[in-house]
Amino acid sequence: MKPFSKKQTDAELFAQYAAGEEAAFREIVSRYKNGLYAFLWNFLNRQDMVEDVFQETFLQLFNSRDSFDTSRPLRPWLFTIAANKAKDALRKQQRTATISIGAIADSQEMSFDSVLNALTSDSTMPYEELEGGEIALQVRRVVADMPENLREILVLAYFNKFSYKQMAQILSIPIGTVKSRLHTAVGRFAKDWKAAFGSRKTK
Numbered sequence: 270m271k272p273f274s275k276k277q278t279d280a281e282l283f284a285q286y287a288a289g290e291e292a293a294f295r296e297i298v299s300r301y302k303n304g305l306y307a308f309l310w311n312f313l314n315r316q317d318m319v320e321d322v323f324q325e326t327f328l329q330l331f332n333s334r335d336s337f338d339t340s341r342p343l344r345p346w347l348f349t350i351a352a353n354k355a356k357d358a359l360r361k362q363q364r365t366a367t368i369s370i371g372a373i374a375d376s377q378e379m380s381f382d383s384v385l386n387a388l389t390s391d392s393t394m395p396y397e398e399l400e401g402g403e404i405a406l407q408v409r410r411v412v413a414d415m416p417e418n419l420r421e422i423l424v425l426a427y428f429n430k431f432s433y434k435q436m437a438q439i440l441s442i443p444i445g446t447v448k449s450r451l452h453t454a455v456g457r458f459a460k461d462w463k464a465a466f467g468s469r470k471t472k
Contacts, residue, residue: 279343287334294334298327301344304429305351311424314413318358326351348429349439352421359417411461419454426451 279300285293305326309319329350330337337346412420425431425439436451437444 280339283337283339283343287337287339294331297330297343301347302327305347308348308424308429309351309355311409311412311428312352312355312421313358314409318355322351322354322358325354329354345431345435345438348425348431352425352439356417356421407462407466411458411465414461415454415457418450419457422447422450423454423458426454 277296279297282293282297286297302323306319306323309322310316313319313322326347330347412423415423422436422440425436431439433444433447436447440447442450
């Protein structure tokens with residue numbers, strides 16, 4: 270099988286996946302898994318929740334082979350799914366009994382192990398990047414303690430570089446709300462950062 274070209278669009282890859290090429294799905298995962306994992310890590314800041322939501326997000330993509338509209342940009346759609354699932358995970362955080370993610374895939378044509386292999390093939394998760402650096406850890410700590418609506422927009426804007434329009438689509442809110450919420454989030458972060466680390470000198 271010929272390797273996929275980096276010049277191929279997401280829509281072209283998804284069309285190949287819809288036609289039955291599972292390797293095309295693996296290529297899509299390879300393109301987006303690090304960015305999506307970093308987004309979820311900064312949003313949730315709990316490894317078990319991050320891994321569950323990460324897998325559920327790509328599983329939904331996997332299952333949308335026959336229904337996904339290839340005229341829509343894939344990246345904002347993928348992050349919309351991840352953001353919604355992350356918020357659901359936070360709401361269910363207090364529940365002690367959780368359903369094994371393996372149960373979700375019981376009725377699927379492709380085995381769940383195959384999906385997981387697709388998610389983890391070729392390169393490892395960027396744990397080292399996410400966990401490295403004292404300043405990065407401090408930033409994550411401050412962001413993690415912010416209210417959910419401010420945390421998610423800060424992560425989308427500064428960690429993932431989404432435009433106002435894309436963030437409005439992902440969060441299903443007007444662009445004006447995106448701008449005001451982001452302004453509030455930046456102000457809150459600055460205030461919380463100063464309160465937590467303002468008296469410390471960073472190297």
